[in-house]
Amino acid sequence: LVNGSFELFTTRTAEATNDLVRRLTFVTVMLGVIGAVAGVFGMNFETPYTQTGVIGFWVVIGALGAFIGIAAGLARRRGWI
Numbered sequence: 001l002v003n004g005s006f007e008l009f010t011t012r013t014a015e016a017t018n019d020l021v022r023r024l025t026f027v028t029v030m031l032g033v034i035g036a037v038a039g040v041f042g043m044n045f046e047t048p049y050t051q052t053g054v055i056g057f058w059v060v061i062g063a064l065g066a067f068i069g070i071a072a073g074l075a076r077r078r079g080w081i
Helices: 002-041 054-078
Strands: none
Touching: 002 054
16 A cells, blocks of 8 residues: 555656656747747848848747747647646
């Protein structure tokens, strides 16, 4: 009885840890995507898009926010987070 109770406790603790690691992995991937996009736009080359100024900045921020929102919604629907 004691062994069974201990195994139940360790199994529930491991499951909670797995859920936490899954959420942290999702957040890490999303931050990595944002970092990669920011790195590309921080390079020293000229394109027509980089000439757009403040409007272009807000378009990129909006697109990144939309991407994160869609990814979070999809992850929630699939049960990842």
